[in-house]
Amino acid sequence: MRVKFSKMQGLGNDFVVIDLVTQTGRIRPERVRELSDRHFGIGFDQMLIVERPTRPDVDFRYRIYNADGSEVENCGNGARCFARFVNEQMLTGKRDIRVETANGIIELHLTSDGQVVVDMGQPILTPADIPMLAEQFMPEYHRHVPGIGDVRFGAVSMGNPHAVIRVNDVDSAPVHEWGPIIESCEYFPNRVNVGFMQVVNSHAIRLRVFERGSGETLACGTGACAAVVSGQLRGWLEPGVTVSLPGGQLNIDWDGKSSVRMTGPAVTVYDGRVNL
Numbered sequence: 001m002r003v004k005f006s007k008m009q010g011l012g013n014d015f016v017v018i019d020l021v022t023q024t025g026r027i028r029p030e031r032v033r034e035l036s037d038r039h040f041g042i043g044f045d046q047m048l049i050v051e052r053p054t055r056p057d058v059d060f061r062y063r064i065y066n067a068d069g070s071e072v073e074n075c076g077n078g079a080r081c082f083a084r085f086v087n088e089q090m091l092t093g094k095r096d097i098r099v100e101t102a103n104g105i106i107e108l109h110l111t112s113d114g115q116v117v118v119d120m121g122q123p124i125l126t127p128a129d130i131p132m133l134a135e136q137f138m139p140e141y142h143r144h145v146p147g148i149g150d151v152r153f154g155a156v157s158m159g160n161p162h163a164v165i166r167v168n169d170v171d172s173a174p175v176h177e178w179g180p181i182i183e184s185c186e187y188f189p190n191r192v193n194v195g196f197m198q199v200v201n202s203h204a205i206r207l208r209v210f211e212r213g214s215g216e217t218l219a220c221g222t223g224a225c226a227a228v229v230s231g232q233l234r235g236w237l238e239p240g241v242t243v244s245l246p247g248g249q250l251n252i253d254w255d256g257k258s259s260v261r262m263t264g265p266a267v268t269v270y271d272g273r274v275n276l
């Protein structure tokens, strides 16, 4: 099956986006892995699929595959690219778009100055729902991780699971050493995305994320939301935080109880055709 796709990026977190509303195709994890290869394929961090919704109160269904072929629940930078894609491909004329994900509804808004605002929903903190092995919620967990030692982290799900570690200097953080070990450690049964957060002040952080199923990316939208939620719960941050990632900046706003709002760019790089 040969289909049209768009290559897109949000702060350098890059995607292949495929419309399966007007095209037909079947997504196979092994083909996602092949196409994600930066030398033998197209190269991307995630593949995003636009589908017809399964319920009447939303506009589309949004499916996400990591570079390793695993299907996941949510992707923040991808959500902004999704909004830009359905608008540019004229799949909808709406600038406010409701989208069904594997873990609930997210709301996307295209602003007149080219940004996309995403209502990412409420953070999930109950350990069983993250999922994380712990008796009860704690703002910060202390755990022995084999191969590393004692690690302190916050645990938040934005639909997908995140562990957030505070570091003094994000540039020298052990992202590639600790990231893969924590990603697959025993405390997170579905694996986990691992964020390394440097607090600059109560309204600014620097962040690098080792993503589950993709490795370190230039930016992670859900990771930025999770870091801000964790930083506020641990008393280091106040509502309204600028998150500086290797690929650029996101603005994250959380009032401490309702939805997390993420604002940032989404860019189309080129269009192409590929065999699924």
Ligand SMILES: N[C@@H](CCC[C@H](N)C(=O)O)C(=O)O
Residues within 6 Å of the ligand: 013, 045, 046, 066, 072, 073, 074, 075, 076, 077, 078, 160, 161, 193, 211, 212, 213, 214, 217, 219, 220, 221, 222, 223
């Ligand atoms: N890049 C993303 C997150 C993609 C999914 C993640 N790797 C997972 O496995 O949960 C973002 O911008 O949020």
